[in-house]
Amino acid sequence: MYLDVTTSIAEIGICLNNIGFIDPKHEQILSVEKPGEGNMNVVLRIRTNKRSFVVKQSRPFVQKYPQIMAPIGRIYVEYQFYQAVSNKAIEPHIPEILRYNTDNHLLILEDLGDCKDMSYLYDERNIGTSQLHQLLDIASQIHKSKPEEYPENMELRLLNHQHIFVLPFLKESDFSLNAIQEGLQELALRYRSDETLKKEISKVGQQYLSQGNTLLHGDYYPGSWMSKGDHIYVIDPEFSFMGFAEFDIGVLAAHSILITMNIDGLQTIKSG
Structure with a gap:
């Protein structure tokens, strides 16, 4: 039903x-x-x-x-x-x-109660150092988990692979980036035309699809984080799989840059 x-x-x-x-x-x-x-x-x-x-x-x-x-x-x-x-x-x-x-x-x-979806970080243009440390600690605990068996989850990974590593870099696309922000379509063309960059992206995409030995959340970004005061919860792990810890941490790092429009948080993540 x-x-x-x-x-x-x-x-x-x-x-x-x-x-x-x-x-x-x-x-x-x-x-x-x-x-x-x-x-x-x-x-x-x-x-x-x-x-x-x-x-x-x-x-x-x-x-x-x-x-x-x-x-x-x-x-x-x-x-x-x-x-x-x-x-x-x-x-x-x-x-x-x-x-x-x-x-x-x-x-x-x-029911976690009165929590806030942490997508609000995009509007505030700020993610605190203490929040980054807490998110890194939670990711570390996830990555330490050692299930004897775990679903391959390949169908959902293939879907995610298309939307992360393939579709954003097509020169011609049905999706208009200008609908998100005016001028973004033209800015993206530089990256969509860089064949050397796209080859490296393809390599990373293949690694994403390969089997690893670390349990990943698989969608570690603000839409999967909830906050209640200073406390953070992590939800929606349907994209999880056994892969490489760098993927979760890389997604965290990428969204910290998208939120703040600078790379200051990257150093916090590296040292964390």
Whole structure:
């Protein structure tokens, strides 16, 4: 059964009862809402007379862009990630798993409460040194996790590979960069025409697709970070896989530069 914010409370209750998560005789759903703008999956915050929790459900396409197909099994990868990184050092920075149901592609997680999606950093044009250190510490704990087996997650990696290493560097593209910022299309042409640079990018892209021995979050950028005061949570690890630590750290470094428009944070990351 597919759920979304338009699904009736009664239907959601039936679904959660069928997977043994709530007993309608003792727990009633009071409200259903979107906790934020999800990209990949449907995300719902459900409040009952006893508690609040978050339900995530995957589809065979990207929730925000239905024209883009994506493997429905990505919610299982997210479930495996949270299990793999379950240690005392990182538990304060990730939501607790409450239930996983493979038949409905559902993952039920602890509600982290009144958090801010850290995409606000792009508007503030600033990321603090203490925030960078905390993000580096969390990444380090993720990379120390050693699952005996882990999903290859190749379908989602191939999708990500196209959007990171291929599509941005095509000379001709259906996507207009000027829609993001006027003049960006012309500025990008210099890089899209640099064949030497594109060869190096291709090499890095192939390394991204190769098998490594380090557990990665796989999408380590502000949209996957949540803040509550000075505390940071990391969510949405559906792109996770066994690769090379440099990828997560490189994404962190790249977004620190995009946020601040300078490379000061890069030195913090290097020394961290």
